[in-house]
Amino acid sequence: EERIMPLRGNGEVVNVLSSVGFRSGGSGGTSAGNVGQIVVDLTEVKEGRTRPIAVIMDEVKALCADIPGPGPPVSPPVGFRLRGDDYEALIEAAAGIRSRLAGYPELFNIEDTLQTGTPELRVRINEERAAYYGITVASAGAFIRGSYDGYPAGSVFFGNEELDVVVRYAGTGGADSVARLLELKIPTPDGRLVPFSAIAELEEGAALAAVKRVDGKREVGVTAEAYTKDSVPAINDDVKAWFAEEIRPRYPGMELVVGGEFAEIADLLVQILRVFLLGVFLIYAVLGAQFKSFTQPLLILLSVPMAFAGVVLYLVLSGTPFSTTVLYAGVALAGIAVNDSIVLIDFINELRKKGMTIADAVTEAAATRLRPILLTSVTTIGGLLPTAVGLGGYSVVWSPMASTIIFGLLFSTVTALTVVPALYGLLFDRAGRGGHGGRAASAKAEVLS
Numbered sequence: 001e002e003r004i005m006p007l008r009g010n011g012e013v014v015n016v017l018s019s020v021g022f023r024s025g026g027s028g029g030t031s032a033g034n035v036g037q038i039v040v041d042l043t044e045v046k047e048g049r050t051r052p053i054a055v056i057m058d059e060v061k062a063l064c065a066d067i068p069g070p071g072p073p074v075s076p077p078v079g080f081r082l083r084g085d086d087y088e089a090l091i092e093a094a095a096g097i098r099s100r101l102a103g104y105p106e107l108f109n110i111e112d113t114l115q116t117g118t119p120e121l122r123v124r125i126n127e128e129r130a131a132y133y134g135i136t137v138a139s140a141g142a143f144i145r146g147s148y149d150g151y152p153a154g155s156v157f158f159g160n161e162e163l164d165v166v167v168r169y170a171g172t173g174g175a176d177s178v179a180r181l182l183e184l185k186i187p188t189p190d191g192r193l194v195p196f197s198a199i200a201e202l203e204e205g206a207a208l209a210a211v212k213r214v215d216g217k218r219e220v221g222v223t224a225e226a227y228t229k230d231s232v233p234a235i236n237d238d239v240k241a242w243f244a245e246e247i248r249p250r251y252p253g254m255e256l257v258v259g260g261e262f263a264e265i266a267d268l269l270v271q272i273l274r275v276f277l278l279g280v281f282l283i284y285a286v287l288g289a290q291f292k293s294f295t296q297p298l299l300i301l302l303s304v305p306m307a308f309a310g311v312v313l314y315l316v317l318s319g320t321p322f323s324t325t326v327l328y329a330g331v332a333l334a335g336i337a338v339n340d341s342i343v344l345i346d347f348i349n350e351l352r353k354k355g356m357t358i359a360d361a362v363t364e365a366a367a368t369r370l371r372p373i374l375l376t377s378v379t380t381i382g383g384l385l386p387t388a389v390g391l392g393g394y395s396v397v398w399s400p401m402a403s404t405i406i407f408g409l410l411f412s413t414v415t416a417l418t419v420v421p422a423l424y425g426l427l428f429d430r431a432g433r434g435g436h437g438g439r440a441a442s443a444k445a446e447v448l449s
Helices: 053-063 087-101 127-132 137-148 177-183 232-247 263-291 295-301 303-318 324-353 358-368 370-389 398-428 435-448
Strands: 013-023 030-042 078-084 107-112 116-125 151-157 162-167 185-187 193-195 200-208 212-214 217-226 255-258
Touching: 030 053, 078 087, 078 232, 087 107, 087 217, 087 232, 116 137, 127 137, 137 185, 177 200, 232 255, 263 295, 263 324, 295 303, 295 324, 295 398, 303 324, 303 398, 324 358, 324 370, 324 398, 358 370, 358 398, 370 398
Parallel strands: none
Antiparallel strands: 013 030, 078 217, 078 255, 107 217, 116 200, 151 162, 185 193, 212 217
């Protein structure tokens, strides 16, 4: 913080916020005594900042180069994720990848996501020998619990305060408590005292603090930093070949995912794309059932790419960086942009049912529905405008989202009023483009209707 604070007032750094004992991340926050976080708020490009964020991050990283540990929150250039159902197999494969990465001198700080919990003592009862003495597993567990926690024997009053009386073995606490446990004698049902080591074995170990799951499967990650990124593709290919030859034949259900720098963002983009495609398909299915047509829903969905053109124009003109916030707004825009086209095409179909020709129906619908379409778009834009311009306080999250929807909606509205009716006439008014015969056929159709 002492090294970053002097950067304030240079036209780029607005403020610096430090948190000790807490660190936020993509999967949630972490509270621990050995973590910390410093958030540096930068000015926007339109407010005078000339250098890219990456350049400023590199400068701050150089300022703190001699302090072990801190750095910008970026993913390591080398990363592998193992997924499967057998956790022991995942641990073995992760150890193999760590060992293989350790052979590359250009890599350092090789880590995995296995978090070891607090030390524990596992008591394994020899049931056959315990049964010989008439001792059950439950009685052995009660003996251990009583030896350490004690048995309540009653209560006494001392100084007008009721105190519990607990009876337990002396000397069962401290560093030598594990060895003393084996020396204790457990009573048998017939009154004998048997050394606890005669029926049980003790094993010291540590349990896993957390088990990460992705899509219902357990996952273990292995990451490494690199002095140079030129050799990263060759290292990834080598690990993939090793996994295919050594691990996959032994554990067919295990999956290796090659990640690395910006892998989480790439995965997020893929997931959002899946949601977007699913949403577009559902919109098409609903419109197809409503209009009883395969082509009219496609004509309505034409507003979506036109809306995205408005989003791109907004990003270019405003200098706003492409972010997940803008991406989420684009997905939401897909469901908003089609509303104007639905209103227009539905009215055209109603006029055609009344016997109006396609050309007249398109012209009449475009003129009649002009005011409702504009009012629908203007009210939506008006509701988002205060957030977009930052009335009452500019938000780096919500303002770009609102601006994205506004610009996309502007383009989709223009599309609904111009392109959609024109394409409707081109696609469906085939008789009107067929000369005199076409007009005669149209007149015959009107007489029949």
